[in-house]
Amino acid sequence: MSALLSIRGLGKRYGATVALGGVDLECARGACIAVVGESGSGKTTLGRILIGAETADVGTMVFDGQPVPRHRPLALRRRIQVVQQNPMSALNPRRSVADSIALPLDVHDLRRGAARRARVLELLEMVGLPGEFADRMPAALSGGQRQRVALARALAAEPDFLVLDEPTSALDVSVQARILQLLAGLQRDLGLTYLFITHDLAVVRNIATSVVVLYRGKCVEAAPTAALFTQPAHHYTAMLLSSLPVISAEEEALKPAWHWDRETGLRDAVALGCAFQPRCPAATPTCTASDIPWRDIAPAHGTACVSPLT
Numbered sequence: 001m002s003a004l005l006s007i008r009g010l011g012k013r014y015g016a017t018v019a020l021g022g023v024d025l026e027c028a029r030g031a032c033i034a035v036v037g038e039s040g041s042g043k044t045t046l047g048r049i050l051i052g053a054e055t056a057d058v059g060t061m062v063f064d065g066q067p068v069p070r071h072r073p074l075a076l077r078r079r080i081q082v083v084q085q086n087p088m089s090a091l092n093p094r095r096s097v098a099d100s101i102a103l104p105l106d107v108h109d110l111r112r113g114a115a116r117r118a119r120v121l122e123l124l125e126m127v128g129l130p131g132e133f134a135d136r137m138p139a140a141l142s143g144g145q146r147q148r149v150a151l152a153r154a155l156a157a158e159p160d161f162l163v164l165d166e167p168t169s170a171l172d173v174s175v176q177a178r179i180l181q182l183l184a185g186l187q188r189d190l191g192l193t194y195l196f197i198t199h200d201l202a203v204v205r206n207i208a209t210s211v212v213v214l215y216r217g218k219c220v221e222a223a224p225t226a227a228l229f230t231q232p233a234h235h236y237t238a239m240l241l242s243s244l245p246v247i248s249a250e251e252e253a254l255k256p257a258w259h260w261d262r263e264t265g266l267r268d269a270v271a272l273g274c275a276f277q278p279r280c281p282a283a284t285p286t287c288t289a290s291d292i293p294w295r296d297i298a299p300a301h302g303t304a305c306v307s308p309l310t
C-alpha cells in the first residue's frame, strides 16, 4: 500500500499552548489510522489541519503524491472530508436532511436536477436511513441518525480520505456499535482511508489497522493495532491499556498493570524530554535531560521512550 497522506513535523501553537509539537504520520491508502490520547493531546487540532480548517505553523503535508498548499484548491478540499463529534451541532437546524446532504453536490458541482435528488436518496441508503428521511429536519432525528446524515453529507463529496473526530463518543453504546459497523462497511465498499480520532482505545480496536498515540501534542508511540495491544512500548500506552475492559482471561493476562495515580503530575509541564515523566513509574533523570529520540522496535512499530516496555 502506498501512502495516501503523509505529514512531517506538523506543529501548531495557540499562544503559549503547544497544541501539536512536531507530529509525523503516514496513512496508507485504505488504512484506518486511529489517533488516541487524552483530552487536550492535540487530536482535534491534527484533524482540523488535515481537513484544512486550520493551518499548521510548521511542517509539511503530502496528499496523493502532491504537496498540500496553504490555500487548498476546491478539488483537493473535496477529497478530504470530516465527521465531527457532536451530532447536534453538525447539521444546520434550518436545513432539511436532503439540503444538508446535497450541499457538497452543489459546491463541487457533482449532480444537478433529478440526478441530485436521486444521489441524496442513494446516500441515505448507504448510511442505512430510509428515503423518507430526506425531507425531515434535524430536530426530528436522534443523535445516531444525525451522525448518519453527517456521514452521508461527507460521502456526497466522494472523498478518498475521511477524518472521523470522535464520531461515536456522544452516542449510546448500542448506537455506537452500529455506527462503527457502518463505518467499517463503507470503508471496505468505497475503498476509503480513515483517520479515526478517539480518546478510547477500545472503540478502535476492531476497526483500526494501526494506532498513533498522542501525549501533549507529541506522538509517543505508533504501531499496528495488534502489536499496540499485545506489546505496548511507551508507558503512557500501557496506562491507557490498563484501564480498558477485558472480555477474556487471555486478554487479562496481556493487560499491563498500572498501580500509579493517573492524576499525578498531570499539571506539571516539563520543558525538555518526555512530557509523561511526572506520571511515569520508570522515569529516570535521562527522561528530562534531552528530547527523547524516536526508536523503531519492530516493523512499523516505534516509540519515543528511553526505556520502552518491549
Ligand SMILES: Nc1ncnc2c1ncn2[C@@H]1O[C@H](COP(=O)(O)OP(=O)(O)OP(=O)(O)O)[C@@H](O)[C@H]1O
Residues within 6 Å of the ligand: 014, 017, 018, 019, 037, 038, 039, 040, 041, 042, 043, 044, 045, 046, 199
Ligand atoms: N482555537 C484554540 N484556541 C486556543 N487553544 C486551543 C484552540 N484549539 C485547541 N487549543 C488547545 O490546544 C490543545 C489541544 O487541543 P485539541 O482540541 O486538539 O485536543 P483534543 O485531543 O482534541 O482534546 P479532546 O479530547 O478534549 O477533544 C489544548 O490545550 C487546547 O486547549
Ligand code: SF4
Residues within 6 Å of the ligand: 234, 235, 236, 274, 275, 276, 277, 278, 280, 281, 282, 283, 284, 287, 292, 304, 305, 306, 307, 308
Ligand atoms: S521516556 Fe522516560 S518518562 Fe517517558 S515513558 Fe519512557 S521511561 Fe517513562
Ligand SMILES: [Mg+2]
Residues within 6 Å of the ligand: 043, 044, 045
Ligand atoms: Mg478533540
